[in-house]
Amino acid sequence: MKKKGIILLVILVIAVVAFLVFGLPYIQRHFNEVNVSADNAAVTASAEDAVDGTGKTDTITVYFTRVGNSNFEKDVDAVASASLMTTGNELVGNSAFIAGTIRNKVGGDIYSIKTVKQYPSSYSDTVSVASDELKNKEVVKLKGQLPDMSKYKTVYLVLPIWWGTIPNAVGEFIKNSDMDGAVIYTVISHGGSEEGSCVEDIKKLTKGKVSDNFLTVYDRDTTECKEIVEDWLKEAK
Numbered sequence: 001m002k003k004k005g006i007i008l009l010v011i012l013v014i015a016v017v018a019f020l021v022f023g024l025p026y027i028q029r030h031f032n033e034v035n036v037s038a039d040n041a042a043v044t045a046s047a048e049d050a051v052d053g054t055g056k057t058d059t060i061t062v063y064f065t066r067v068g069n070s071n072f073e074k075d076v077d078a079v080a081s082a083s084l085m086t087t088g089n090e091l092v093g094n095s096a097f098i099a100g101t102i103r104n105k106v107g108g109d110i111y112s113i114k115t116v117k118q119y120p121s122s123y124s125d126t127v128s129v130a131s132d133e134l135k136n137k138e139v140v141k142l143k144g145q146l147p148d149m150s151k152y153k154t155v156y157l158v159l160p161i162w163w164g165t166i167p168n169a170v171g172e173f174i175k176n177s178d179m180d181g182a183v184i185y186t187v188i189s190h191g192g193s194e195e196g197s198c199v200e201d202i203k204k205l206t207k208g209k210v211s212d213n214f215l216t217v218y219d220r221d222t223t224e225c226k227e228i229v230e231d232w233l234k235e236a237k
């Protein structure tokens with residue numbers, strides 16, 4: 001009896017240690033507050049609604065991110081709200097940060113996909129909402145007028161992977177955009193699963209040439225992704 005108790009205690013201790021070493025960091029992977037440099041975030045912050053509209057460029061960076069499409073309280077706690085970064089008082093989504101990095105390098109226009117509906121501020125609630133969207137094949141309405149995508153030859157499309165695929169909002173953007181004459185370079189921001197079926201799913205929705213030279217960025221590595229993104233851009237153009 002005593003021996004059984006000791007064995008149980010040992011198993012319990014091992015389980016607790018395993019949880020602290022492996023489980024906790026995994027659970028907390030979306031709960032990291034990071035201060036990002038204002039230089040990198042500046043481009044995204046000014047890209048609130050639309051392209052810069054000069055009409056002089058054939059390159060555009062399009063992105064979708066939770067920030068700007070979610071009901072974050074003004075004093076949102078970035079620590080408790082998955083994968084948010086702050087620069088000063090500004091919230092920056094991972095995909096927005098990557099899009100800003102690309103745009104800083106290649107220039108051109110930038111466009112942020114915005115949804116009419118707002119996602120919940122809670123990460124796990126957003127995960128549930130997105131699951132329903134996928135199951136119900138929900139047509140997620142987009143806010144504002146979409147840019148005339150037919151004038152661009154190069155499109156950088158930056159998105160978070162949601163449930164192994166592209167968010168429905170991104171699907172709506174692609175379906176309603178004439179990118180027939182464009183090469184589309186995809187960047188997938190992810191929490192560990194890499195690209196899933198994103199690239200293949202984008203190919204199904206557009207007549208544009210979707211390059212197989214895509215890039216994946218792990219969400220926790222976002223703030224250190226500048227060099228990787230810039231290296232990738234040397235080939236992706």
Ligand SMILES: Cc1cc2nc3c(=O)[nH]c(=O)nc-3n(C[C@H](O)[C@H](O)[C@H](O)COP(=O)(O)O)c2cc1C
Nearest residue numbers: 065066094095130160161162163164191192193219
């Ligand atoms: C609704 C939802 C579903 C997600 N599904 C996945 C997934 O299938 N695989 C994965 O690796 N990460 C997944 N993630 C994590 C995000 O892709 C990742 O944190 C990303 O960097 C978020 O980008 P954002 O800050 O631009 O929104 C999911 C996040 C959300 C909110």
